[in-house]
Amino acid sequence: MTMLPQAEEITHRAVLKIAFPMMFAYLSTALVGAVSIAAIGQIGRADLSAGIAIGAILFDILFNSLNFLRSTTLGLTAIALGAGRTDKAKAILQRSLILAVGLGLVILVLGRWEIRIGLPLLGAHGTVLQAAASYAVIRVLSAPFALGNYAILGALLGRGRAIAGLALQLILNGTNILCCIWTVLVLHWGVRGAALSAVSGETLAFVAGLVWLRLSTGPLLGQGLTAAWRDGTGWRQMGVLNRDTLIRSLALLFTFAFFTRQGAVFGAATLAANAIHMQFFALSANCLDGFAAAAEQMAGRMIGARDTGGFRRAVRLTFGWSLISGAAITLVYLVFGQDFVALLTTAADVRADAGTSLVWAALVPVMAAGAFQLDGVFIGATWSRDMRNMMLLSLAVFLVAWAVLMPAFANAGLWAAFLIFLGVRGVTLGIVLLNRMKSGRILVAFGD
Template identity: 40%
Template sequence: MASRPTYPFDVRSADVWKIALPASVAFITEPMVGIVDITVIGRLGDAALLGGLVLGAIVFDFIFALAYFLRLGTAGLTAQSVGARDPKDGLMHVVRAIGLAVIIGLAMIVLSSALLWVSVVTLQPEPAVEVALAEYFQVRLLSAPFSLINYALLGWFYGRAAARTGMLLQLLIHGVNIALSIAFVYGLHWGVAGAAAGTVAGHVVAALIGLYLVARHYGGFRATLEKIVPAELVDPVALRRMFGLSRDLMIRWGALMSAYAYFAAQGSRAGEITLASNAILLNMMMVSAFFLDGLAQASEQLCGKAVGANWRPAFERATSLALTAGIAISTGLALVLYFGGPVIIDLMTTSEPVREAARHYLWLAALCAITGMPAFVYDGILTGATLNGAMRNGMLVSLVLFLGAALVMQQTMGNAGLWVALNLFFLARAGIYWWSLERRKPALFAA
């Protein structure tokens, strides 16, 4: 059997920051869009319209998150192609992902009535809110193929370490969305349909420009089409690998959402003050998580490239540098959350009991930035190495440990025990990921 070739390359600290910072800026803008949409509709003074928008946004966050594997999987596979000196630079991976995105997006549009029915049954909105939800849903669903295409395109750009281009595309999505939502709602008086139409327009514009940039990379649309070999596109081995990665990433996402859902449910059972204070702190924590996602993107690209190049020194160096950068970033985020938290809490609520409860648990929420950082870095490493089975299993085991820890600690520590369990959940993920990775490294770089 022929030995696997190696393509040595160096990894510098600058390589990590060059990907992590633009990606972090791009990811951190995502919560801003929801805030702007809520503000635009909220200022109309119609509670039903605002309720329909909020529920609609929740529905689409859930639906599109199920297809988030299109970005993660494409980024990991593309990074490996870059490392292996693939002359097509990962073209077949992004084309397969785009094809799958179109199929899933069109299927969602065809099944729109069924999806809306499930949403209404699950959320059980009041009649006026249901009308607004349906109006928002029918318009927003038109973005499905384009939104999913953007996932695939962003995966390709980030997988090639073109983080600045990925950042600009994401900023374009959000910029067009915000500008047109304001114009459609206030200028054309379209209500929630206007907010939805702004979102659709943002994704359409970004998808078209992204496709143009991909084609330009290969010398134009005609040259790109000539490089796509149908037999390679439907290669059974490649398709099985892509679908296997997709399945594992979906299971991993489901386990993560289950942990957050349990956390929210337990806060609800403890009363409205605990529920509200936990919600505020969890949203603050999520902002830091979006920022740390940029670090995960950097480790995914660099470690994936090292696996493709079959060069373990680069893999080890990328891991070390990502964790070192993570210590600096997560410590800074934790300090900002802890010292700036009281101001943010006071801006988010006027209820003194909720403010007091949130301040009491603030240090545990801020600590999540530090305890969660290694898990984010190893998320990226395992995705880049396409060890998604290890990541899936690690997440499932961590979920069981979290549920057990929360059950025990809440009995003695109350809500503080729930927050401690969440910190332990992050640490357990990182520990299990590290152990799984160490066992698989020899096979990753076998001659």
């Protein structure tokens, strides 16, 4: 067993050292789809633009549903390193990479069925379906690398290497953007060029990540890999954590999809207005995710180090920063929300509906701050069962609130139900955390 040097003190600076790079990393990711669609848009064919958008959505769903590879790797790694177990952290990385590449190969092998079934379900037909299929049949080649990058990013963040994580995301997204501009606008390869650009970005980032880990942690192959492969306990632990996190993620995806679908009841203008507000929330979520990443790493590290005081301080500081950020974003949207809406649409009816629901939408970031931050704490602490159960409870409350409020208050009731969902997530996770503190169980990680 190799011991680590003393852990970095939990300070405001330490929080920001992780949070800020990850904010920029997440924001850079948000640019990729926009650049691909914008590049294809220069061709002047709506069916190609729609095709690449639907194809990208298909892989967003496939890959994001497996994002547990990042969070589980992060939490287990932070705990192992907090306890000074670099050997265990390396074995966790090895198992995560095996699982990630294995799942990616499954997606690749089943790609024809995923494309044949998934694209029509997302509304693609005719020439749009042809364009989406042309994109998807190439983009599926990136699956092993895309999922491998989740594992690598989790390992980097678990080690507190947020700058390295940012660098890999910039390599991924920068390669994607530059290749997309070259292949689509210069070489005129169209949709296939955009797909090849995405594959190039994922592949180069994966290789760069492996090189960085090789230099910082030593060889990933050899005798250690055999031991990691044969560790049944480690695999069972990872399996349970991944299962719980997957259920939580699917419940969250269902909530967003259900919210969007219910907004369509009130007509196209309201649906578009709600979508614009949610687009702003998606952008602001990158800020909240940065502090969630800090909470993940610090909470896990303090549990591994058996440092109760450090854990409490990590929770307190990351919660404070997350709440301040959420409140600031809410204020910004209250002041500049109409300008943001006007930037995205010229339709008078959409602008009018967006103005009516602006206050509700502006409250989303501040209401979500606690849920994001506590999600980070629970991921880092590997309290996956509690996180899963509180998500399912929050979803049930959301559906009840929707059934009561939407018939009475129309779209405002829908937004109120969504705010209740976010608030209940934060409150229920907070109650579980307080109970753990009172019972002295905050240093109990999964499997302890």
